[in-house]
Amino acid sequence: MNRSFVSLLIILVCCVCTGCGTSSTGLIRLRTQPRDATVFVNNTKRGTTPLTFEYDLEKPAKLRIEKEGYYPEEEMLSTQWIIKEHKKGNFFKGYYTIQGKRTKSWEVATIRKLGIIHPAPGAVQAESQTKGLKERLIELEELKAQGLISEEEYQAKRKQIIETY
Secondary structure, eight states, X not given: OOHHHHHHHHHHHHHHHHOTTOOSEEEEEEEEESSOOEEEETTEEXXXXXXXXXXXXXXXXXXXXXXXXXXXXXXXXXXXXXXXXXXXXXXXXXXXXXXXXXXXXXXXXXXXXXXXXXXXXXXXXXXXXXSOHHHHHHHHHHHHHTTSSOHHXXXXXXXXXXXXX
8 A cells, every 4th residue: 555545544434433633542442251361562562551642643553462271362563453443333422631632632431351271180189289169160160151162161161160069
């Protein structure tokens, strides 16, 4: 894509989504399931979720979310990302504090569900010694309810938990 087309696309996104006269810088309000995941933008740690940070549409950036025991998630922040979030109903316009000033701008409020890394068989045995049967079964049901594991995985893990007691 040539530079003039990219510039036109950025201006179009700003005007269509937020109204002309709006800054290309807005807010990204990011939540994760589970909470307290570490967020990096262009390999710089920005904090832990829930987190709100400023983002300039004119500067594509790599977003990475990490939490121990979960698969990391990576996305490219760009005008296309903003448009995708807008289509999901996660885009809002209004007056926000950007760079210390109240200004007409935009916000994307989104949530990411992190996929759990299934522990190795030896790790399951060690974990079972520190948690009670009821507590482990409740956690397993929560994972299933959140759609993080399938019914098949739920049944296999449930059987494994019960057999270790």
